[in-house]
Amino acid sequence: MKNTYLITGIAIISILSVIALLAPWISPYDPAMIAQDSLLIPPSAKHWMGTDSLGRDLLSRIIYGCRISLIIGVIAVGIAVFLGVILGSLSGFYGRFMDTLIMRFADIMLCFPTFFLILAVVAFLEPSIINIMVIIGLTSWMGPARLIRSEILSLKEREFIQAEKAIGASSARIIMRHLIPNAIGPVLVNATLGIAGAILLETGLSFLGLGVQPPIPSWGNILIEAKSTLGIAWWITVFPGLAILVTILGFNFIAEGLKKIIG
């Protein structure tokens, strides 16, 4: 059985990760270097993806932007999954009061439209990369938490958990070593999709000027600059857009492939 989705997805994301890791060595120019003599040059042999209105090389900026996007996506989802798994398993395992408390809190969080919640928080805090990762993480743990909880609710009644109790394993041990590894599958699928979501969220925030601040290049803030020159320089819009498309596609492919494996 060939899992084409998974293989394609992993290939795309591995290539992007290598590009992100090697950014300083493979990008042809300094992404922040302003060149007065080469403004808005269309894609050519010298500048593969052209230059922007300040004469900066677009390819280099997209390569550095890839770094930012992947880091934000992975770490934000890491925070969300970490919180979600802990809260969800406590909620599912102990039930009763703990369950009510955590799940009602999750419901409250889910009532806010995430994007506007983030906008409101960013308006008060300084928009930096770390802040954005933390905020995205803190506002998206509810999905993983609910998934883990529902898995654990059925797993904890399974017989091997009773057997674990019979050999003298403590509750903490049962949760960490026996329930979470059995329940983590759907969360992994969800997390991979979540990375794609977080990258899109970051791009959206940066596009609104509340995300990654210039001169640090991110795909979102390249697009803001592209907006004003859309009529005369198509490449500044198209290439970052394609980069976002490919990345999101890559993560969605992985998620789809994992779903097939986990079932």
Added chain:
Amino acid sequence: MGNLLEIKNLKVEFHLDERVITAVDGAYLNIKENEVVVLAGESGSGKTITALSICKILPRNAHIVWGVINLAGREMLCLNENELIKIRGKDIAYIFQEPVSFLNPVYTIGEQIIEVIKLHQGKNKKEAYEETIDLLKKVRIWEAKRVFQSYPHQLSGGLNQRAFIAMSLACNPKLLIADEPTTSLDVTIEKEILDLLLELKNKLKFSLLFITHNLSIAQKIADRIFIMYKGRVVEEADSQELFKSAKHFHTQELLSAYERIGRI
């Protein structure tokens, strides 16, 4: 010789949404050291719940209302969770009906046995590994290394049950509670498992509490038999005596069922 385990007047209730169901009502039981006691009865008579009460690993909605459970001089119902954790798996071990579903599907057999050894004996990895291989050989698994690395779903029911027995004996328990350990196995494997349990019992000197609804098994292995019916122990007898002169009507029912099947 004193009793290793003594249960007196045990009452266990299940609290459902609105109703209260009494699963065990005034059960009693005693097991001497190095003795095989069979607890028999129809399904739903409270055998399993009585056995699970000993270590307090009952389902969440079950409550022990009253009773005395005394294990080697310790009052089990007065112990708190932390003290119980040290007893479970060490002094008392369980074997269950369906070995595959009682083993964790995401760990290999070896990892699960090592976990018990580490929990109670604090040995390092290498010692635990060697002891696990020894245990697997003790329960007559010849390909111990292959079974060690296998996941439960890769093995047959009989092998899984052997591995489970190895796991439960990892810490030399004083009492082994076997809850219908052969019900899910076919007859030839059943005999092998029963022989193995008796042999290990004589070698390692533990007491065995064997739960079954099958009186032919009871006759084969038991020193004494307790018959449960609707949450009560209705008859207690030496194994030979019971088959000659059953007093309670439920015992007679069980016996006649067993004889009828035996004749076919």
